[in-house]
Amino acid sequence: MARSRSTIFDRRRLLKTGGAALAGATLGPLLVTERTVAQTRTIYVNTWGGSWTAAEEAAFFKPFTDATGIRVRTVAPVSYAKLKAQVQSGSYEWDITAINQAEWLRAEREGLVEPIDWTVVQKDKLFPDAVFANGISYCALGTNLAYRKDKFPNGGPQSWADFWDVKKFPGTRSLYNNAPRSAIFALLADGVPRDKIYPLDLDRAFKKLDQIKPHIKVWWTQGNQSQQLIRDGEIDMMAMWNARASELAAQGLPVELVWNGATVGITMWGVAKGAPNRKLAWEFIQFAVQPKPQAEFCNRLYYGPTNPKAYEFVKPEIAKQMPTFPDNAKVTVPTNVEWEATNVAKLQERFTQWLAS
Amino acid sequence: MAGQLTASLPAAGAAAPARAAEGQSVPWLLLAPATLALVVMFVLPIGYVLLLSITDPALSIAHYKRIFSVPLYTRVLFNTFTTSLTVTVACLLLGYPVAYVMTRRSDWVSTVLLMCVAVCFWTGFIVRTYAWLVILGNKGPVIGIHQALGLGPPPRLLFTTFSSTLGMVHILLPYMILALYSVMKKIDPNLLRAAASLGARPNASFREVFLPLSLPGVVNGGILVFTICLGFFITPILLGTPKDMMISQLINQQIEELLAWGFASAVAVVLLVATSVVLAVYNRFFGLDRLWG
Numbered sequence: 001m002a003r004s005r006s007t008i009f010d011r012r013r014l015l016k017t018g019g020a021a022l023a024g025a026t027l028g029p030l031l032v033t034e035r036t037v038a039q040t041r042t043i044y045v046n047t048w049g050g051s052w053t054a055a056e057e058a059a060f061f062k063p064f065t066d067a068t069g070i071r072v073r074t075v076a077p078v079s080y081a082k083l084k085a086q087v088q089s090g091s092y093e094w095d096i097t098a099i100n101q102a103e104w105l106r107a108e109r110e111g112l113v114e115p116i117d118w119t120v121v122q123k124d125k126l127f128p129d130a131v132f133a134n135g136i137s138y139c140a141l142g143t144n145l146a147y148r149k150d151k152f153p154n155g156g157p158q159s160w161a162d163f164w165d166v167k168k169f170p171g172t173r174s175l176y177n178n179a180p181r182s183a184i185f186a187l188l189a190d191g192v193p194r195d196k197i198y199p200l201d202l203d204r205a206f207k208k209l210d211q212i213k214p215h216i217k218v219w220w221t222q223g224n225q226s227q228q229l230i231r232d233g234e235i236d237m238m239a240m241w242n243a244r245a246s247e248l249a250a251q252g253l254p255v256e257l258v259w260n261g262a263t264v265g266i267t268m269w270g271v272a273k274g275a276p277n278r279k280l281a282w283e284f285i286q287f288a289v290q291p292k293p294q295a296e297f298c299n300r301l302y303y304g305p306t307n308p309k310a311y312e313f314v315k316p317e318i319a320k321q322m323p324t325f326p327d328n329a330k331v332t333v334p335t336n337v338e339w340e341a342t343n344v345a346k347l348q349e350r351f352t353q354w355l356a357s
Numbered sequence: 358m359a360g361q362l363t364a365s366l367p368a369a370g371a372a373a374p375a376r377a378a379e380g381q382s383v384p385w386l387l388l389a390p391a392t393l394a395l396v397v398m399f400v401l402p403i404g405y406v407l408l409l410s411i412t413d414p415a416l417s418i419a420h421y422k423r424i425f426s427v428p429l430y431t432r433v434l435f436n437t438f439t440t441s442l443t444v445t446v447a448c449l450l451l452g453y454p455v456a457y458v459m460t461r462r463s464d465w466v467s468t469v470l471l472m473c474v475a476v477c478f479w480t481g482f483i484v485r486t487y488a489w490l491v492i493l494g495n496k497g498p499v500i501g502i503h504q505a506l507g508l509g510p511p512p513r514l515l516f517t518t519f520s521s522t523l524g525m526v527h528i529l530l531p532y533m534i535l536a537l538y539s540v541m542k543k544i545d546p547n548l549l550r551a552a553a554s555l556g557a558r559p560n561a562s563f564r565e566v567f568l569p570l571s572l573p574g575v576v577n578g579g580i581l582v583f584t585i586c587l588g589f590f591i592t593p594i595l596l597g598t599p600k601d602m603m604i605s606q607l608i609n610q611q612i613e614e615l616l617a618w619g620f621a622s623a624v625a626v627v628l629l630v631a632t633s634v635v636l637a638v639y640n641r642f643f644g645l646d647r648l649w650g
Contacts, residue, residue, distance in 0.1 A: 103614075218516050232491070232494050352607065353427065356429060356599050357432075
C-alpha cells in the first residue's frame with residue numbers, strides 16, 4: 001500500500017517537475033516565478049538605463065548585493081504601461097519601478113501597487129513624508145529654466161516672466177512637451193504667486209501660453225533631446241530637467257540653471273502588485289532610501305535626496321544644485337500630486353489639441 | 358473574428374477521421390499551421406483590442422464618441438494619412454530611378470547602389486533621425502554652406518514639416534527601393550531588346566514595356582511604405598512641429614502616460630478601419646492583385 005502510494009506520488013511529482021521544467025525551458029528567460037526567486041534571491045528593477053542606471057548601480061545595487069547577497073538585475077527603460085500589463089497578466093519582468101508621485105498615485109488608484117510590507121520595512125528607519133500611496137520617496141527632480149550664458153552676456157532670463165519677454169530676451173526657445181509643467185510656467189509668467197498656483201487656472205494658463213507659442217521652436221519630449229538642443233546651440237533658453245542641465249555644465253558648456261520658478265516632482269520607489277520578489281524588493285527599497293545610498297546617487301546625478309539626512313554625505317558644491325536644497329526649495333513650485341493625478345488626462349488632451357492647432 | 362475562428366476549426370478537425378476523404382483534407386491540413394499562426398498572431402490580438410475599446414473601463418461606446426467629438430483626434434488622423442501619402446509619393450519618385458538603375462546596370466554601379474541601400478536599411482531609424490538633426494542644424498553643413506555663400510539669414514530647416522517629411526522619406530526609402538527592385542529584376546531584358554528591334558525608341562520601350570511590368574513593384578512598395586508610415590511618430594516628434602503629430606503618438610501617450618488602454622484601443626481601431634477603407638478604395642481603382650504580378 002505504502003509502496004503504491006509512493007509510486008503514484010513519484011509519478012505525480014515527475015509529471016509536475018517535468019511540466020515545470022518544460023515551462024521553464026520555454027518561458028524561463030521571460031518570466032520570474034516564485035520558484036526561481038527562492039533559489040536565486042534576485043530582484044528585478046525597472047530603470048531608465050544610461051547614466052541613471054550607472055548611478056543606481058554604484059549607489060544602490062552594488063552596496064545592496066554586497067550587504068545582503070541579493071542580486072539586482074535591471075530592465076530598461078522605465079515603462080509605466082508595463083506596470084499595468086504585468087499586474088493584469090500576472091507575468092512579471094520586474095518587481096520594482098521608480099516613477100513620479102502623480103503617476104504612482106494613479107497606479108495606486110487603479111490597484112496596480114503592492115502595499116508596503118511593514119514586516120520588512122521599519123518605520124523608524126524612514127524619514128518624515130517618506131511614505132506616499134504605498135510608495136517610498138526616492139529623489140526630487142526639478143524642471144528648471146536653463147539658458148546659454150554665452151548668448152546673454154548682459155545677464156540671462158531669471159524668471160518665467162523673463163522667458164515670456166521676447167523683446168528683452170531675444171533668442172530661440174524650447175519648452176517641455178508636458179501639460180502641467182507648461183501650464184505652471186505660464187501662470188508664473190502671468191504673475192501668479194508660487195504658493196497660489198494650484199488648482200491651476202487653465203483658461204488663464206492657455207491664454208498666456210498663446211503668447212509664447214509662436215516663439216517656441218521645439219516642444220521636446222526626451223531628456224537627451226533637450227540636451228542636444230542646447231548643446232548644439234539650436235536653442236538659447238528652455239525648460240529642462242535640472243540634472244540634465246547640470247550634466248552639461250559639468251561638461252564645460254555655458255549652461256546656467258535658474259531655480260526661481262522651477263517645478264519639483266518626487267520620484268517614488270514602489271513594487272508592482274503581486275510581484276514575485278516583493279519581500280526582497282521592500283528590503284532593497286528600505287536600503288536605497290537611507291542617507292548614504294541616497295547621497296551617493298545624488299552625488300552622481302544631481303537629483304535631490306528626499307531623505308534630509310542624506311545632505312550630510314552630499315558634497316557642498318553639489319548640494320547647491322539640488323531641488324531639495326533649502327535655498328532652492330524656497331523658490332520652487334512643488335507638484336500638487338492629488339490635483340495632477342486627478343486632472344492630468346483632461347489637461348493633457350486639451351494641451352495636445354492646443355499644440356496641434 | 359468569431360466567424361474566422363469557427364471557420365478554421367472544422368478545417369483542422371475534419372482532417373483526422375475519414376481516411377477516404379484524405380485527398381480533400383490534406384490541403385486543409387496543410388493550411389492549418391498558417392491559419393493557426395494568423396489566428397494567434399493577428400485575429401486574437403486585434404479582437405482583444407476591439408474588445409478593450411468598448412469594455413475598458415466599462416461597457417460603452419463612449420471612447421468612439423470622444424474620438425469624433427474632440428477635434429484633436431480626427432485632425433491628427435487626417436494629418437497621419439496625408440503625411441503618409443506625401444511620404445509614399447516622395448519615396449516612389451526618389452526610389453524608382455534608383456531601382457531602375459540598379460536593375461539595368463549589371464556592373465559595379467548596381468552593387469554599390471545595393472550596398473548603400475542595404476547599409477541605410479540596417480542603420481537604426483533613431484540614429485538616422487538624429488543624423489538629420491545634425492545635418493540640418495545650426496552648426497550643420499547645410500546652414501554652413503548657405504552662410505559661406507553669403508545668401509543672407511539662414512533658412513529654417515529643422516523643426517518644420519519639411520524636415521519631418523524628409524526624415525521619414527529617408528527612413529522608408531530603402532523599403533520602396535527594395536520592393537521595386539525585386540519586381541524589376543524579374544523583368545526579362547529580352548523584352549526591351551525585342552521592343553527596340555521592333556523600332557521602339559528607349560522612351561517608348563520604357564513607357565510601353567518596362568513601366569507596366571514594374572507596376573506590381575509600385576503597388577507593393579506603395580502599400581508597404583504607406584502602412585509603415587501610418588505607425589510612425591518618433592521622427593515627427595524629433596524633427597517636426599506639433600502640427601505634424603501622427604496618430605500613433607496619441608495612442609502611445611494614452612497607453613504609456615495615461616494608462617487609458619480602452620481609449621487607446623479605440624483610436625487604434627479607428628486607425629485600422631480608416632486604413633482598410635483607404636486600401637479598399639485603392640484596390641477598387643488599382644487592384645491589389647497586381648501585388649502578385
